[in-house]
Amino acid sequence: MNKIRITTGIIPVLVFLGLWELLARTAFSPGQELLPPFTSVLAELFSLIVSGVLADSFVRSLSRVLIGFVTGSSAGLLVGVLLGWNKHLDKTFRPIISLLYPIPALGWLPLFMLWIGINEMLPIAIIFICSFFPVCYSTASGVKNVPHEQVWAARTLGATDIRILRTIVIPLALPSIFTGLRIEAGMAWRVVIAAEMVAIPTGIGALMMRAESLLKVDVIIVCLMVLSLMCFCFEKVLLLMEKRLTAAWLNNAEH
Amino acid sequence: MLIIALIVLPTTMLRAKDNSGKADSLPAIDVAVEFVDHAACAYVAHDRGWFARDGLTVHMYDNYVTGMALAAALARGDIQAAYVCLIPAINLYANAGIPIAVVAGTHKHGYGLVVNPDKITAPQDLEKTGVRIGCVREGGSVDVLMMKLIDNYHLDRKAVLANVSRMSPPKLLLACRMNRLDAAFLPEQWATMAENTGFAMLLTSHDIWPSLQGSVLVVKRELIEKRPDCVRKLVQVTKESTRWLNDERHEAARIVAAHLSEMRDKLLPDMNNKQCFDITPAVITRSMSRMDFTTDIDPQVIDDIIRYMQEIGYIDSVILGGDLLNLHFMNDE
Amino acid sequence: MPNIELTGITNYICRDIALTVRDGEFLVLLGPNGSGKTTLLNVIAGLVKYRGSVTFDGIPVDTVPPRMRRIGYISQGLALFPHMTVAANIAFGLQTRQKDSGVITRRVRNMMEMVRITHLADRHPGTLSGGEQQRAALARALAPEPDVFLLDEPFAKLDVMITKHLRIELKSLQRSLGTTTIYVTHNHREAEELGDRIAILNEGQLIQAGTPEEIFFEPHNDDVSEFIGSPNVFHCDHSKKIVTGLAETTCGGMTIVVPSDDGYAIKKVAILPRDVYISKANPPGPELNRYTGRIIDIIASPHLTRIRVQVEGHVLVSEIPTETMGQLGLSPGETVHLILKLNRLKTLSARDHDSSHRVREQAPAVKQTSPGRHA
Numbered sequence: 001m002n003k004i005r006i007t008t009g010i011i012p013v014l015v016f017l018g019l020w021e022l023l024a025r026t027a028f029s030p031g032q033e034l035l036p037p038f039t040s041v042l043a044e045l046f047s048l049i050v051s052g053v054l055a056d057s058f059v060r061s062l063s064r065v066l067i068g069f070v071t072g073s074s075a076g077l078l079v080g081v082l083l084g085w086n087k088h089l090d091k092t093f094r095p096i097i098s099l100l101y102p103i104p105a106l107g108w109l110p111l112f113m114l115w116i117g118i119n120e121m122l123p124i125a126i127i128f129i130c131s132f133f134p135v136c137y138s139t140a141s142g143v144k145n146v147p148h149e150q151v152w153a154a155r156t157l158g159a160t161d162i163r164i165l166r167t168i169v170i171p172l173a174l175p176s177i178f179t180g181l182r183i184e185a186g187m188a189w190r191v192v193i194a195a196e197m198v199a200i201p202t203g204i205g206a207l208m209m210r211a212e213s214l215l216k217v218d219v220i221i222v223c224l225m226v227l228s229l230m231c232f233c234f235e236k237v238l239l240l241m242e243k244r245l246t247a248a249w250l251n252n253a254e255h
Numbered sequence: 256m257l258i259i260a261l262i263v264l265p266t267t268m269l270r271a272k273d274n275s276g277k278a279d280s281l282p283a284i285d286v287a288v289e290f291v292d293h294a295a296c297a298y299v300a301h302d303r304g305w306f307a308r309d310g311l312t313v314h315m316y317d318n319y320v321t322g323m324a325l326a327a328a329l330a331r332g333d334i335q336a337a338y339v340c341l342i343p344a345i346n347l348y349a350n351a352g353i354p355i356a357v358v359a360g361t362h363k364h365g366y367g368l369v370v371n372p373d374k375i376t377a378p379q380d381l382e383k384t385g386v387r388i389g390c391v392r393e394g395g396s397v398d399v400l401m402m403k404l405i406d407n408y409h410l411d412r413k414a415v416l417a418n419v420s421r422m423s424p425p426k427l428l429l430a431c432r433m434n435r436l437d438a439a440f441l442p443e444q445w446a447t448m449a450e451n452t453g454f455a456m457l458l459t460s461h462d463i464w465p466s467l468q469g470s471v472l473v474v475k476r477e478l479i480e481k482r483p484d485c486v487r488k489l490v491q492v493t494k495e496s497t498r499w500l501n502d503e504r505h506e507a508a509r510i511v512a513a514h515l516s517e518m519r520d521k522l523l524p525d526m527n528n529k530q531c532f533d534i535t536p537a538v539i540t541r542s543m544s545r546m547d548f549t550t551d552i553d554p555q556v557i558d559d560i561i562r563y564m565q566e567i568g569y570i571d572s573v574i575l576g577g578d579l580l581n582l583h584f585m586n587d588e
Numbered sequence: 589m590p591n592i593e594l595t596g597i598t599n600y601i602c603r604d605i606a607l608t609v610r611d612g613e614f615l616v617l618l619g620p621n622g623s624g625k626t627t628l629l630n631v632i633a634g635l636v637k638y639r640g641s642v643t644f645d646g647i648p649v650d651t652v653p654p655r656m657r658r659i660g661y662i663s664q665g666l667a668l669f670p671h672m673t674v675a676a677n678i679a680f681g682l683q684t685r686q687k688d689s690g691v692i693t694r695r696v697r698n699m700m701e702m703v704r705i706t707h708l709a710d711r712h713p714g715t716l717s718g719g720e721q722q723r724a725a726l727a728r729a730l731a732p733e734p735d736v737f738l739l740d741e742p743f744a745k746l747d748v749m750i751t752k753h754l755r756i757e758l759k760s761l762q763r764s765l766g767t768t769t770i771y772v773t774h775n776h777r778e779a780e781e782l783g784d785r786i787a788i789l790n791e792g793q794l795i796q797a798g799t800p801e802e803i804f805f806e807p808h809n810d811d812v813s814e815f816i817g818s819p820n821v822f823h824c825d826h827s828k829k830i831v832t833g834l835a836e837t838t839c840g841g842m843t844i845v846v847p848s849d850d851g852y853a854i855k856k857v858a859i860l861p862r863d864v865y866i867s868k869a870n871p872p873g874p875e876l877n878r879y880t881g882r883i884i885d886i887i888a889s890p891h892l893t894r895i896r897v898q899v900e901g902h903v904l905v906s907e908i909p910t911e912t913m914g915q916l917g918l919s920p921g922e923t924v925h926l927i928l929k930l931n932r933l934k935t936l937s938a939r940d941h942d943s944s945h946r947v948r949e950q951a952p953a954v955k956q957t958s959p960g961r962h963a
Contacts, residue, residue: 034330034351047571118420149667152635155654156661157681158732167680171671201421209421213392214569215326215351249671249712 036218044218045225053207058226061192061203064120065230068127069188073181076132080139084173085165090140101137105130105191113199123195123203130191135180142176143169175250178242185234193227283312284478284485287325287337290317290518291424292444292542293470294338296361296550298514299507300496309488317518326351329475336474336489340396340442344473345561348579349570354476356581357557359490361497362469363547364461366397367446368404369431369454370438378408378458381415381438388418389427389439394569396469397440399560402567404463425523428452428532444515444534444542451538459545466556469546479581490584494550501548508539515539554580590735590768592632596640601627603792605640612766614759616783618776620815624792625772626664629738632770633661644735655684659736660729660767664744666721668713674724675700675709681732699727702761719750726758730765737762737769743778755781776816780804788812805856805936817860819934820904827854837935841900845876846933853938861907863932866895868916870925877928879904883920888913897924 024037048054196205211219306313424445500507557576592609601624617625634654703723743751787797796808807813822839835848881899893913
């Protein structure tokens with residue numbers, strides 16, 4: 001069954017790639033010089049890997065994403081738990097967070113460029129913001145949605161608030177937390193690329209901009225493929241983590 | 256009545272055909288023109304009506320901010336010709352695969368390194384930590400010039416590039432004005448304009464690359480195949496205009512300054528109240544004096560430039576100058 | 589196990605409730621939805637705010653947090669932790685006080701054996717049936733050996749047969765452990781089966797507290813009477829044993845055979861209207877507790893119809909579904925036959941009467957009103 005599912009999933013991709021190759025190699029419309037065939041893109045990918053350029057750019061982007069995402073998500077988790085758990089804190093800080101949350105992460109870029117300058121901290125700070133708010137929101141929401149009966153049951157069984165948070169509330173809020181994390185994992189990559197395109201001379205985004213000014217469309221497409229793959233991988237990893245932590249009980253929780 | 260109609264109608268049709276034939280013989284050409292005095296010959300030709308005189312309907316487009324936008328416009332056929340720096344034209348051909356040909360030159364040189372004389376006195380100063388260097392994005396003419404300077408003076412490429420911020424020439428000029436940069440690689444007329452902000456010209460392309468080709472006239476190969484007469488006219492007008500501006504430098508500077516000021520108001524509306532952005536005839540005269548306006552092109556120089564761009568990894572494909580050049584129209588009179 | 593004393597309990601629902609729960613007693617809080625019984629339970633647990641005083645064995649616990657009150661609590665939804673196995677759920681309350689994992693493991697096993705869910709140790713609550721979840725919740729609440737056991741309609745969502753067995757098991761367990769237990773329900777049959785005493789609440793007030801017999805035979809007001817079904821009550825002049833398990837009583841001219849071990853001094857006999865069978869024709873069957881009477885009036889409501897029948901100096905009320913009433917086609921003045929179902933008859937003997945009167949609770953005086961009106 002799995003084999004069939006994998007096969008049927010791959011076929012549309014292969015058809016798409018085949019069409020791409022065909023269209024790029026036939027004169028079908030003006031402007032198609034700017035669409036290199038898929039095989040050319042693959043050749044460029046190989047060349048970039050062998051030369052080490054792609055690896056260098058990738059590692060730089062990856063490190064920024066990891067640092068920004070981990071710190072932003074951790075902070076979001078902590079603040080989200082506090083807001084979800086404590087009504088007074090929630091009432092006090094929610095209006096501020098509600099004001100700041102809708103601002104797209106890249107909207108902070110001009111301001112951060114002035115405050116932080118153009119250095120390694122800039123993309124990390126943007127990714128931090130990009131990760132913090134949605135994770136904070138989804139965590140607070142997940143914590144609030146833990147049925148109060150569960151918390152009361154734990155209280156009557158002698159648990160302290162810390163123990164209740166650690167063993168009951170946070171585990172039960174995990175599905176909501178992971179939803180926030182999965183959404184932002186992809187967003188973090190999009191944001192780092194954009195930040196690198198605008199301001200930072202290294203990383204996949206900078207490689208894309210360099211390719212754009214040199215009119216190397218195949219390199220641009222390689223960078224987009226890497227971006228797509230990374231978004232996919234991050235989301236998949238988080239999905240697997242979530243399944244590992246919640247699958248045993250989540251599907252049957254509504255019994 | 257019938258007889259009159261039979262006589263008048265064919266005559267009218269002939270005349271219409273004749274007229275329409277005249278109107279159809281040289282269709283309008285869309286030409287991209289750089290927002291710099293490198294394209295002086297185009298501005299002069301347009302101002303003096305030489306395109307129209309020779310039956311060319313030329314629409315000039317000056318708003319292609321990035322090379323990719325120009326490449327896309329050429330690829331789509333939105334424009335069929337361009338007055339553009341040679342190095343970006345090589346990128347267009349070698350990397351983007353746009354089927355273009357260089358049919359004439361417009362000038363040699365026209366690029367320089369301006370510096371804050373209090374901070375930078377020699378090229379070696381560019382390696383120092385904390386030095387702020389401005390340059391256009393990779394693949395631009397001054398960027399290649401910068402790489403050439405690094406090689407000529409055996410500077411540490413990594414150290415210099417770590418100090419470089421990439422931005423467009425207007426932003427570079429503004430950054431110089433606001434002391435956000437210590438040095439900037441700029442094309443003319445921007446380099447001369449930067450001198451008015453207190454920066455000094457340290458080196459020009461004459462010093463770094465004595466034979467450097469500046470801008471060229473490129474046309475789509477499709478235009479050469481379908482309308483060689485248009486291309487011929489275009490090259491002839493470019494030659495005539497180049498000769499004229501060498502003879503009438505002051506008048507040419509006035510024309511170019513007027514055009515560029517008008518374009519500046521359209522393209523950079525919030526800059527026209529900043530003094531450093533004044534484009535006066537005096538600025539253009541000084542700027543043009545740093546360029547050699549000629550339509551001649553040395554194919555060997557083109558080969559050298561292509562080879563260097565391959566060396567620094569800007570182009571991967573193996574091309575020769577001869578693949579890009581089509582100088583047949585240069586030899587027609 | 590403590591005596592629990594509630595004094596002047598007032599909050600957003602409860603209105604000045606005073607109640608005592610004795611050591612080892614099984615007290616049922618009975619009332620309609622919204623009457624405040626769950627809130628009162630939560631007050632005892634320390635889970636909601638209140639004014640007034642709660643003491644355990646005379647010691648005030650108002651400032652003692654729930655985790656330190658030594659209570660076992662089962663809410664309506666059971667609140668089993670879905671992400672933990674059954675064994676982990678049961679162990680949860682033990683881990684606070686006990687650090688020795690061996691001791692915890694043994695206790696968990698004992699509890700699972702007690703409620704017969706040993707085979708479910710590694711399952712998650714979401715994979716269990718309703719009855720299995722109940723047992724797991726019971727084991728979890730009892731594992732830490734609480735002093736007080738609080739249950740909020742734990743069987744409300746189960747089907748009738750399972751509920752019946754679980755009630756029996758619960759009562760048996762409570763008796764063997766001797767834990768002071770307070771049980772919330774809106775089902776008066778369940779209250780009668782389980783409770784040593786019943787406290788009836790309505791609109792946040794305590795209406796009456798007493799033994800099931802007291803409540804049934806001596807409701808304080810119409811509200812209570814209506815809530816428990818408005819039983820037909822007969823005052824008996826005389827009673828005698830006729831065979832083992834059966835006694836004959838004479839109640840104002842009516843002879844009623846009732847279930848009784850010794851037939852000793854039966855003071856009152858009662859039966860709910862829905863257990864009084866009514867028909868036009870005399871149905872076949874043994875001639876036991878059959879009467880003929882004349883319909884005085886018929887009070888119809890959308891779902892149930894009450895028929896008042898004059899029988900030998902008594903007015904009996906029978907209750908049938910309204911749609912059945914339509915099929916019977918009864919009307920006032922008509923002669924009908926009644927049967928009092930033997931196993932539904934309740935008796936109050938002189939022994940019951942005396943003992944229940946000695947322990948009658950002091951409930952605040954409440955005017956006899958119909959539901960929905962303030963006292």
